[in-house]
Amino acid sequence: MEKTDNEAEELGNTNDDNNKDQPPLRELEDGLYTKNPLDDPEEYQHLKDVCSAFVNYQIDSLRDIAKTEKDFSSLIDEYKSKLIYDYNKRIDKLKHSVLVNYHFLLKVIAQYSHMFKYNKTVFIKIK
Numbered sequence: 001m002e003k004t005d006n007e008a009e010e011l012g013n014t015n016d017d018n019n020k021d022q023p024p025l026r027e028l029e030d031g032l033y034t035k036n037p038l039d040d041p042e043e044y045q046h047l048k049d050v051c052s053a054f055v056n057y058q059i060d061s062l063r064d065i066a067k068t069e070k071d072f073s074s075l076i077d078e079y080k081s082k083l084i085y086d087y088n089k090r091i092d093k094l095k096h097s098v099l100v101n102y103h104f105l106l107k108v109i110a111q112y113s114h115m116f117k118y119n120k121t122v123f124i125k126i127k
């Protein structure tokens with residue numbers, strides 16, 4: 001136990017009043033101490049940006065798919081007939097894949113929902 005107390009002192013986690021501004025250290029299972037990475041404002045903001053990107057994934061992806069769908073629908077029938085696959089089915093598969101991926105991403109970031117002022121997630125239903 002003496003080793004972990006010394007280690008805590010080396011990392012700046014003593015109980016004296018000089019360290020009030022420093023975040024507390026977490027004790028790991030093996031008796032070692034570590035600082036929480038999210039106590040660093042830059043790390044916190046980076047994680048928040050990543051979570052925001054995951055939350056916006058569905059909207060951004062569906063916007064891209066809608067553009068692709070519009071482009072395909074604007075083709076003349078002669079060109080559509082030369083396609084080797086049914087583009088409507090492919091687009092529907094893409095939409096379904098986005099929905100599945102989005103639900104997975106929400107599970108990945110669920111533990112960080114407290115970082116956002118509004119943490120209600122809006123789901124867009126896909127046919």
